[in-house]
Amino acid sequence: MRVVIAEDAAMMREGLVRLLTDRGFEVCAAVADAEKLRSAVAASVPDVAVVDIRMPPAHTDEGLRAAIDIRRDHPGVGVLLFSQYVETRYATRLLADRPTGVGYLLKDRVADVADFVDALTRVASGGTALDPEVVGHLMRSGRDTTGMATLTPRERSVLSLMAEGRSNAGIAAALAITPGVVEKHVAGIFMKLDLPPSDTDNRRVLAVLRHIAG
Known part of the structure; x- marks a missing residue:
């Protein structure tokens, strides 16, 4: 299974690369900003992209907007948002446009590596993986x-x-x-x-x- 990782924190990025490589995933690229994410996905067309929401230059919603673009331009690529934040403004659009091959997990709530790998595999296969806290925010909205x-x-x-x-x-x-x-x-x-x-x-x-x- 081929993966692109977009995470601006170097230690987290390298940790994800090692974690996934050790479990048999092929990491096509590991990048630190949204523009490089778009380019990496266009170049390698992976099975799934792991995307942080807040990345350079403004650290607001660059990753989330890139994820929306990826799902529009590369509908066969699954997208797993992996963030510390719940962003409902764009997340509703990300999920509602095509509610398959998409996930949204919160970093501080993923306590088991096996759960993360299972979620990533499910998203890459066209399924969904949503943290209950994310679901709660969206349902309240x-x-x-x-x-x-x-x-x-x-x-x-x-x-x-x-x-x-x-x-x-x-x-x-x-x-x-x-x-x-x-x-x-x-x-x-x-x-x-x-x-x-x-x-x-x-x-x-x-x-x-x-x-x-x-």
């Missing part, structure tokens, strides 16, 4: 939109775990309920958010993101 307000607390818990990329079995284990009960909650979420079956859309992701973008 869209709390007044139609449909979300009708969900029960248990349905919201299921929804958050769906956004992390958990299977029904994984959700059942996390909430100490049966897979059958999870299926009923998921069906209820789809119904309340008016998400009918579709051959082209991932309802599990759209259930979290559809109204957030509004």
